Amino acid sequence: MTKAMDLNRFPNEILFQILETTAELNQKEGVSYTFGLTQTGYPVQNAPQRYVRGPVPPALLKWDAASALRMVCRRWHEWGIHYAMKNVYVKAWRGSERWCDLSIQRDKYKLYELIEKPRGERVYRDPWLTLRRTKNLFTKWPLVAQQVRRLWFDGLYNPETDTQIIETIKSCTNLTSVSLPWTVLRHGSAQDWAGILGTRREFPLRSLELLAVNLSDKQMEAAQSVEDQHPLDSAVVNFSQLRRLKLFGDTAYSAINDDDLKAIARTATNLQEFHITCMSTVSIEGVMAIVKASKKTIRVLEHSPRSQDGFYHPDPGSLSENEHICHVLTSCPKLEDLSISLPSMCSELFANERVQWKGDCQVRALRLCGHEEPGSRAASGDALRKLLRQARNLISKRATSSIPAELRIELFFADFIFDPHIKAVHGDFETAELFAPGSWPAHKERSRKGPYGSTGLYGKDEEYTFEKLNEDEFFRGLDMGVLRL
Numbered sequence: 001m002t003k004a005m006d007l008n009r010f011p012n013e014i015l016f017q018i019l020e021t022t023a024e025l026n027q028k029e030g031v032s033y034t035f036g037l038t039q040t041g042y043p044v045q046n047a048p049q050r051y052v053r054g055p056v057p058p059a060l061l062k063w064d065a066a067s068a069l070r071m072v073c074r075r076w077h078e079w080g081i082h083y084a085m086k087n088v089y090v091k092a093w094r095g096s097e098r099w100c101d102l103s104i105q106r107d108k109y110k111l112y113e114l115i116e117k118p119r120g121e122r123v124y125r126d127p128w129l130t131l132r133r134t135k136n137l138f139t140k141w142p143l144v145a146q147q148v149r150r151l152w153f154d155g156l157y158n159p160e161t162d163t164q165i166i167e168t169i170k171s172c173t174n175l176t177s178v179s180l181p182w183t184v185l186r187h188g189s190a191q192d193w194a195g196i197l198g199t200r201r202e203f204p205l206r207s208l209e210l211l212a213v214n215l216s217d218k219q220m221e222a223a224q225s226v227e228d229q230h231p232l233d234s235a236v237v238n239f240s241q242l243r244r245l246k247l248f249g250d251t252a253y254s255a256i257n258d259d260d261l262k263a264i265a266r267t268a269t270n271l272q273e274f275h276i277t278c279m280s281t282v283s284i285e286g287v288m289a290i291v292k293a294s295k296k297t298i299r300v301l302e303h304s305p306r307s308q309d310g311f312y313h314p315d316p317g318s319l320s321e322n323e324h325i326c327h328v329l330t331s332c333p334k335l336e337d338l339s340i341s342l343p344s345m346c347s348e349l350f351a352n353e354r355v356q357w358k359g360d361c362q363v364r365a366l367r368l369c370g371h372e373e374p375g376s377r378a379a380s381g382d383a384l385r386k387l388l389r390q391a392r393n394l395i396s397k398r399a400t401s402s403i404p405a406e407l408r409i410e411l412f413f414a415d416f417i418f419d420p421h422i423k424a425v426h427g428d429f430e431t432a433e434l435f436a437p438g439s440w441p442a443h444k445e446r447s448r449k450g451p452y453g454s455t456g457l458y459g460k461d462e463e464y465t466f467e468k469l470n471e472d473e474f475f476r477g478l479d480m481g482v483l484r485l
Contacts, residue, residue: 008075019069019079027065031106032056056106059089064106085147090134090168092155093127128161135164138171145171150207152179157219159226162187169196177207177244185210186254187226190234197238204241210256212249212279223253232263239268245290246275247282255279258286265293272334273300280305284343285319288328300337301329304364318343326369330355338362344369346383347390350409353397358405364412368485380485381478387411388471391420414485416474417449423471435482441473 007015034056063084070080138145153165162184198204215223231237247256261282271294276282287303325342330352339362346369368383391409398407411418416427426447447466477483
């Protein structure tokens with residue numbers, strides 16, 4: 001106790017760093033695994049075969065690592081609770097589990113690998129038990145709930161769990177980041193969402209993730225039995241304190257769409273990061289509504305509507321207002337990280353040398369601006385040449401600016417991938433070679449890229465691969481007519 005009192009004389013920054021280092025060392029030396037039971041492959045044999053190892057969840061590892069520290073004094077106890085409860089992950093169990101005769105003391109687990117005849121039975125476990133216990137814990141012990149900074153709810157897609165999720169969040173008055181099922185956006189009331197966003201709290205919500213999945217028939221029936229509350233229509237729902245918004249996943253039930261994003265954009269004027277991934281129900285119109293609302297603050301913009309489908313993502317749509325998207329994007333003064341799918345692109349996208357873009361910049365487009373309708377092959381080729389030259393010029397300007405930054409631009413267009421910085425074009429040129437046997441291309445290489453960009457091909461059984469051409473050789477094929485845009 002005397003040593004603890006001596007350490008308590010240190011400033012908080014030093015003391016907390018000592019405690020964190022100690023907890024990390026405890027975690028490395030502690031038991032990082034638990035045990036489960038294998039299932040026999042024969043239905044007539046009901047007995048489990050043996051104990052097998054599995055990882056202990058990160059939250060439990062932190063709880064164990066700080067358990068000894070929490071017993072030293074009140075100050076260390078409060079720190080230990082914050083350390084263990086800062087990030088809370090709540091998942092749905094499968095419902096049917098195998099119980100095994102394990103001690104609650106994980107330091108005794110080494111003995112279980114020596115047991116020849118393990119004990120265990122098939123038991124039913126409430127799939128929402130973790131959520132219910134978490135809610136009860138936070139309700140009973142508000143001081144514990146106050147330590148939570150991030151909540152992640154996984155696999156809970158039921159109107160009943162939506163209600164419990166909202167009640168759990170209400171107890172976490174210092175919550176700054178949350179990952180929610182998108183159904184909460186449909187089943188929560190305006191007052192519920194005002195509480196989730198917490199604009200009147202000392203620490204309002206800063207990061208919001210909405211995760212969508214395809215529901216089972218039973219889940220779909222339960223979800224449809226509850227009326228959509230339309231919380232976004234209310235003026236009390238305010239996203240002005242939000243700094244990060246992420247939407248992920250496709251669903252057939254009440255998917256997030258452009259109207260939702262336009263409603264969010266009315267108050268989401270201070271976003272720094274905006275991500276949309278694998279969500280085909282949102283078009284470029286909804287994306288640009290958010291971008292224009294947070295034009296002065298946006299730093300990261302990712303719009304990959306169907307990234308798992310490579311080139312074959314759906315048309316991102318078009319703006320109802322007569323605006324040039326390329327100009328809008330380059331007029332965002334703080335934008336640094338860009339990955340976006342556009343209806344069309346042109347050289348104006350890279351014309352503003354004052355942009356702060358850096359790192360990897362990916363642009364996927366279906367057409368070239370001004371060439372939406374079929375027209376002259378030469379005119380389209382000239383527009384593409386100008387686009388690539390302007391991209392190279394911007395890369396050079398960023399590298400030699402007052403604050404140098406490395407910018408790598410990758411363009412996905414007409415089923416080809418363009419790397420302007422090395423003047424390379426990646427694609428499947430097998431069909432084009434049939435129209436000019438032996439005369440084109442003069443030289444080609446095997447490409448490491450594929451329909452999914454740098455990740456190449458997803459399936460091992462996919463036979464075709466991309467090849468790489470020099471940019472000049474690509475345009476020679478375009479002028480010969482063996483290639484088409």
